[in-house]
Amino acid sequence: MSHVLVIEDDAAARGGLVEALSNAEHAISSAATGMAGLQVAMETRPDIVLLNLSLPDLDGMELLPMLRAALADIPVIVVTSYDDESRIIAALDAGADDYLVRPFGFGSLLARVRAVLRRREGVSARRPTLVLGGLAIDLSARTAELDGRALSLSPKEFDLLSYMARRAGQVVSKRELLAEVWRTPFSQADKTVDVHVSWLRRKLRESGKSPRYLHTVRGVGLRLDAPRS
Known part of the structure; x- marks a missing residue:
């Protein structure tokens, strides 16, 4: 059984x-x-989201990158009456996995849902657990362990850790982290990355002065490495 989140303002639809x-x-x-849908998505972590673009509080095209930032691996199918090609291309470029134009039969919808979920399962099955020293990160289950003990990570802490782990040994700039993990533009005054790095270091049982995994490269960015000893 898969968990589907429907974000749709029309009660009948x-x-x-x-x-x-x-x-x-x-x-x-x-x-x-849209905002209620984002909150439900973050609380329940559904397997797939069905999203109408016409919402009363914000445009679905604004919500798409927000969903992607909060739940990077959750597929989204846009369900809408907009059928112009430019809108379809924009939605797919913004992170939608499929686009279904009304009117449609429920059989077609269910087939699209099954297809997207199959693709997601195939990708998840190919993604290995990342291991760096005593740190193990299961990308598909979105869990992490340190020295055999489970880490209690927020969704964004996990996103940050897994992004750094995929680039282990490389220096990653704050600009890149804001763009790829938070989907927001870079600002010198933005302390989002610093705050989350500080939280993550506590859970990795280290500090900026005594790093084990997360190393600050002054003036450049961050690097995730396995401890040398």
Whole structure:
């Protein structure tokens, strides 16, 4: 059973999607606004999101990168009445995995959901656990262990750690981390990276003065390495 989040402001359309997905034995969460949908997504971590672009509080095109920043590996299918090619291309470029134009049959929708979930499972199956010294990161399960003990990481702490682990031994700039992990533009005044690095260091049982894994390269960025001893 997969968990599907439906973000749709129209009550009738939302009810139809929920009924069809429930009949196909999916677990369902739903939200009528973009911000409510983002909150539900972060709390429940669904397997897939169905997103209408026309929402009362913000445009779905604004919500897409926000979903991607919060849940980088969760697939999103846009479900909308917009059928112009430029809109479709923009949505796919913004992070949508598929785009379905109304009106459509529920059979077609369910087939798209199955196809996207199969692709996700295939990618997850090919992604190994990253190991650096006593640190083990399971990318598909989004879990991490240090010296055999589970780390309690927030979604963004895990995103930061896994991004650095994929580039182990390389120096990564704060500009790159803001762009790739937070999906936000760089600002010298932005302390988001510094704060999350500080939190992550505590959980890795180290500090900036005595680093084991996360090393600051002054004026350049951060580097994740296995301890040398």
